[in-house]
Amino acid sequence: MDFFPAKELQNSRISGWNFDNSYLRLPKEFYTRLDPVNVKEPHMVVFNRELAEELGLEVDGAVGESLPAVFSGNSLPKGAQPFSQAYAGHQFGHFTMLGDGRASVLGEHLSPQGQRVDIQLKGSGRTPYSRGGDGRATLKSMLREYLISEAIHYLGIPGTRSLAVIFTGEGVPRERLHPGGILTRVAASHLRIGTFEYAIKFTSLKKMRLLLDYTIQRHYPQLADAPIPALALLQEVMIRQIDLVVHWLRVGFIHGVMNTDNTTISGEAIDYGPCAFLNVYDPSTVYSSIDTAGRYSFGNQPKILHWNLSVFAGALLPLIDANLEKAKGMAAEVLERFNSLYREKWLAAMGQKLGLIEINSGDEAMIQDFLDWMKANKMDYTNAFHSLLLEEKITPTEENDQQFSQWYERWYQRINSGQTRQRAADCMKKVNPVYIPRNHLVEKALDDAGLKGDFTLFNELMNTLKRPYEIQNVDETFIKVPEGFDRSYQTFCGT
Ligand code: AMP
Ligand code: MG
Numbered sequence: 001m002d003f004f005p006a007k008e009l010q011n012s013r014i015s016g017w018n019f020d021n022s023y024l025r026l027p028k029e030f031y032t033r034l035d036p037v038n039v040k041e042p043h044m045v046v047f048n049r050e051l052a053e054e055l056g057l058e059v060d061g062a063v064g065e066s067l068p069a070v071f072s073g074n075s076l077p078k079g080a081q082p083f084s085q086a087y088a089g090h091q092f093g094h095f096t097m098l099g100d101g102r103a104s105v106l107g108e109h110l111s112p113q114g115q116r117v118d119i120q121l122k123g124s125g126r127t128p129y130s131r132g133g134d135g136r137a138t139l140k141s142m143l144r145e146y147l148i149s150e151a152i153h154y155l156g157i158p159g160t161r162s163l164a165v166i167f168t169g170e171g172v173p174r175e176r177l178h179p180g181g182i183l184t185r186v187a188a189s190h191l192r193i194g195t196f197e198y199a200i201k202f203t204s205l206k207k208m209r210l211l212l213d214y215t216i217q218r219h220y221p222q223l224a225d226a227p228i229p230a231l232a233l234l235q236e237v238m239i240r241q242i243d244l245v246v247h248w249l250r251v252g253f254i255h256g257v258m259n260t261d262n263t264t265i266s267g268e269a270i271d272y273g274p275c276a277f278l279n280v281y282d283p284s285t286v287y288s289s290i291d292t293a294g295r296y297s298f299g300n301q302p303k304i305l306h307w308n309l310s311v312f313a314g315a316l317l318p319l320i321d322a323n324l325e326k327a328k329g330m331a332a333e334v335l336e337r338f339n340s341l342y343r344e345k346w347l348a349a350m351g352q353k354l355g356l357i358e359i360n361s362g363d364e365a366m367i368q369d370f371l372d373w374m375k376a377n378k379m380d381y382t383n384a385f386h387s388l389l390l391e392e393k394i395t396p397t398e399e400n401d402q403q404f405s406q407w408y409e410r411w412y413q414r415i416n417s418g419q420t421r422q423r424a425a426d427c428m429k430k431v432n433p434v435y436i437p438r439n440h441l442v443e444k445a446l447d448d449a450g451l452k453g454d455f456t457l458f459n460e461l462m463n464t465l466k467r468p469y470e471i472q473n474v475d476e477t478f479i480k481v482p483e484g485f486d487r488s489y490q491t492f493c494g495t
Helices: 049-054 067-072 139-154 193-202 205-219 229-251 298-320 324-336 338-353 363-376 381-389 402-415 421-431 439-452 456-465
Strands: 013-015 031-033 043-047 083-085 088-091 094-097 103-110 116-122 161-173 177-187
Touching: 013 067, 043 067, 043 139, 049 161, 067 161, 067 177, 088 193, 094 193, 139 161, 139 177, 139 439, 139 456, 177 439, 193 205, 193 298, 205 229, 205 298, 229 298, 229 324, 229 338, 298 324, 298 338, 324 338, 338 363, 338 421, 363 402, 381 421, 439 456
Parallel strands: none
Antiparallel strands: 031 083, 043 161, 083 103, 088 094, 103 116, 116 177, 161 177
16 A cells, blocks of 8 residues: 655655644643654655645755654654643533543644644544544544545635644554544634533633633633623624534535534534535435434534534523523523524525625525425535526426526526626625535545545545636536435444
8 A cells, every 4th residue: 555645745844833832721621731642654645735834834944843753743843732622512412521532732833924723633542531432543534634624614614724644554443444544633723612511510610711711812802801701702602603504504514513512612614524515405414324313414504503502601601690590591692693693694695606795585585496496306506506607597307497497587687686797696606616525526535545545536626626616627527426326325423
């Protein structure tokens, strides 16, 4: 097996780290200081040069640490103080103590632009939070996170980034022995709803206050002077997370495990396990093999977000008011705004997909009618919107589809009234991707790369997904799903 597509990087060095590890100033209950567990023989597999540059990291120079050594955790860059975070969470509705069972935050790097990001190794070995797990990850699953997280970024959606993937030189036993991998994840932070659930359950009010202050300082300093900062935080996280889920609905993304430990305080998308993109439009679509009840189906994501935010509110109560009944009332008032806020943001986003710069009365029904028609006719979500942009009539069957023609006339008149068609087209181009990570391509790319060491498709796919809104000269398979592929397609947590 040849796992050296980034051979030229094997002997490179990296410098430019600028660590300032503020999280370690929180009480000790929130983390465990622990170095990553060394791996046998690390090899560079993928490296994100654009991101490294953005972060002010320099590669190729004669100074600094060896690339594979740093990104495997075998050697620590200057200023790193590795730790694993403690957190809890509701997984499929059930509270559990979790924590970084296979991740190590090397520290917080400050970029030249003054951006503070966590540099985390995922798959870095056992920690006190590993429970029964081995602390490791398969190369394939880390390549999956790399590909999807970067695709999400280039789609214009806030999410964690991926800086590097290495092959550990070790096998990881899963259903069979897999090549092991470690991903370097870059995140605004790893604070999540689950961090607050952990705080209320296992620490004191005083420590919860420290966590709250830290969070506000790090992500929402403007809230520090709010009359009730915890309440303001609840509202701000609600807004950010609604924006995120609306983005997902816009591009057809199904996260797959929207547990509260995977809902960030920053509003970034995180953890790309069993996630997948929708092909045929159907809100009940679920690809994850473990989501048998459809809790995290495409169309259920807003509802689950509301549920997760209620858990967040519950964990913030003592910080909102010492009188819990009063605190509950205030939190409920914030959460009551969820539905109308979500509706407004969703309508605006879906309106833009149809070229509507403003939403008028009647637009909501027009949007819904198009969705219903897509569902009834099993239309591809991405391609249907793109065809509209090209003003191509979409007819699902040979015979003329009356229902669609009528809808199309209605839409066509609408985009020509009160705005110009050019403005409609410009608007549509920005929000309707031509390319998404199609499941059939992702699977093939990962099998080729993660099992055979062949990165041809992986690289081609990644390159295409860097410009998802532009038509490119690529194979038809990039937009066309093989007949019947979706019916049996399933994703696995694939750790
Ligand atoms: P995730 O589904 O990736 O959000 O992970 C949920 C929890 O399981 C987190 O606490 C992880 O650290 C933990 N976990 C996942 N895989 C492993 C593993 N191989 N070893 C130890 N802990 C793991
Ligand atoms: Mg997680």
